[in-house]
Amino acid sequence: MEFxxxxxxxxxxxxxxxxxxxxxxLGSFIFPILSILGFCALLMLHINQQMTGLKLQETDLIDFDNETVYNFNITNSNNENLNQNFKYAQSQSLLQLQDEFLNKYNFTQKTIMINGDKYWSGLNSILQYTTNIECFFLIDLIHHMNGSAIQILDMQNNISYIWEKSYFEEYYANTYSERIYNTVLRICRCIIGLFFQCITASIYFRMLFIYMPVFSLIIIGLIFCRNHQELQILARSYPWINHYFHILTSNNKLKNQIIDSFLQTLYMFLLIFGLTWAQVNSLLFKKQHSFYLIDKITQHAFSFEYFSLHFLRTRSSLYFVPKYCFIIRFFLYYYMQCTLFGHYQLVQYISLFGQLGVFCYFIHKFEIPALNWSDRSPYTPTINRPRAYYVPLFPMSWINDTPQLWSMFYPLYGRRYFQIQNLALVDQNFPLLNQILEQEIQQGLEIPQDQEVQIEIIQQIQIPQDNPQNQIIDQQQQQQQQQQQEQLLNQIEQVQVVHQNQEIQHLNQEQNFINQIE
Structure with a gap:
């Protein structure tokens, strides 16, 4: 919590x-506009592709055999190379051979010249700034060679694209049942992949935040501390670590066990992160996606997870931003699942600008104004409540007992399930809390008052008698009344003591915070 x-x-x-x-x-206006313009350009690219058809003619391509390596060179009308060279072979082992080895052992190689000006004609001359010629050529090539496994090597960037036969069977499904099944399967892949991606990135950053006090203690101790006493004084600034430090010192144990335990836990989470991230990539991305594209999308996912941990603190931001970003990312991954090859770089920028626009809008409308909101409001993030409705997995204020791991399975309910009176102690609304306590005390006093009135009425109705039995009954009633009054006084004193202890704890917390700042 201190961190x-x-x-x-x-x-x-x-x-x-x-x-x-x-x-x-400025970003709350510019980024959404760029995202909308990119989406319109993507629609126009696909509409133009459906209307114009394939640019490759039968004269550009020939029948491919299993023993030949084909080189595609994209040139313009003046036969100038556009630095777009691709290698294709039906045998994957033959494709991986280097040119020196192919020339040395006289393997058959054929070069096919592709006129790149065909792709920049018509509407594409306007849209050429939103995509590249590589996308147009690969889209035409895989549609020309559909139905068979394809592996193409980009010679310029040394990137290998692979299309398995199952991809074509899924894309060219004929029956409606197969199409519905493939659509549901794609949606499930995207949702599960997004779920694991968000969880993995969140755990990664939260584990770094948990270990940051330990790392800072180690670094500061190595730089400034010269003996054990100075290190012990430094550890007092970290209550959670100081608790274990004091236990190890009292039991004459080695102090490096703290560092070892944190490092071992970090290694465990890094191992889990590596294994889960490979499974996430296999769900979200196919083999025809280049590695640099996957790395960029991964970097963006981690960046937005960090932004959400650092800047999202108000209730509206925490509620709406993850939902909108999830929808935008879902559009990106679903597009990549539905196409054999598409304008992925353009879609990546659409997703990036869309999420940046969402973040900038909510920071501008909620996070920046929240700095000037009243600290008494439960919706305002403060230094003692850094995040609205935020409950850390491992609360650092548990000094007397270690947090149980199974406490993460506690059922959590939002504020809408409670009334304002129920949340008076949670929101630190002490005037309302005092009013509620006083009402409960008064309600406790009303019961014996009613009993006294009933006893007086009965005494007035009854005829006074001088029998000794009546005197004994009167004494017993008086004793019962005295006992009830004593019990009520004890309850009032207990409530007052609890209230005083809460105020003292609150003052101590503020004093400790002031001392830490000093």
Whole structure:
């Protein structure tokens, strides 16, 4: 929690600059416009492709055999090379051979010249700035050679594209049942892949945040501490670590066990991260997607996860931003699942600008104004409540007991399931809490008052008698009344003590925070 407070301080400090606010406001307008323009360009590219058909003619291609390596060179009308060279062979082992080896052992090689000006004619002359000629050529080639496994090597970037036969069977499904099944399967892949991608990125950053106090303690201790006493004084600034440090010191144990335990846990999560990330890539991406594209999409996913941890703190941002970003990412991955090859770089920029627009809009409309909101409101992020409705997995305030791992399975309910009176203690609304406690005390006092009135009425109705039995009954009633009054007084004192303890704890927390700042 202490590290979360430090992140909140950097968050408020960064958003306090007028230049940052100007760029965020500007980005909330520019990025959505760029995303919409890119989406319109993508639609026009596909519509133009359906209307014009394939650009490759039968004269450009020949019948392919199994013992020949084919080189495709894309040139313009003046026979100038456009630095787009591709190699194709039906045998994958033959495709991986180097040119020196092919020339040395006289393997058959054929060069096919492709006129690139065909792709920049008509509407494509306007849309050429949104895509590249590589996409047009590969789309035409795989549609010309449909039904068979294809592997093409980009000589310029040394990138291999692979289309398996199952991809063509899925893409060219004839019956409606197969199409519906493939559509449902693609949607499930995208949802499951997005789920694991978000979880993996979130765990990765949260584990780094959990280990940051340990790493900072190690670095500061190595630089400034000269003996054991100085290190012990430094550890007091980290309550969670100081608790284990004190236990190890009292039991004469080695202090490096703290470092070893944190490092071993970090290695475990990194291993889980590596294994799950490979499964996520196999779900979201096929073999015809280039590796640099997958790396860029992965970097964007991790970047937005960091932005969400650092800048999303209000209720509206935490509620809406993940949903909108999920929809935008789903569009990207579903497009990549539905096409044999498409304008993936353009779709990547559409997704990037769309998510940046969402982040800039909510930071401009909610996060920046939240810096000036009243601290008394439960919806305002403060230094003691860095994130609205945020409950850390491992609360650092548990000093007397270690947090159980199974506490993550506690059922959590939102504020809409409770009333304001039920959340008075959680929101630190002490005036409302005092009012509720006073009402409960008064309700407890009303019961014996009613009993006293009933006893007085009965005494007035009854005829006074001097029998000794009546005197004994009166004494017993008086004793019962005294006992009830004593019990009520004890309850009132207990409530007052609890309330005083809460105020003392609150004051101690504020004093500790002031001391830490000093």
């Amino acid at each position: 979360e407070k430090q992140i909140y301080q950097t968050h408020s400090f960064f958003l306090s600059f007028s230049l940052v606010r100007f760029f965020v406001k």
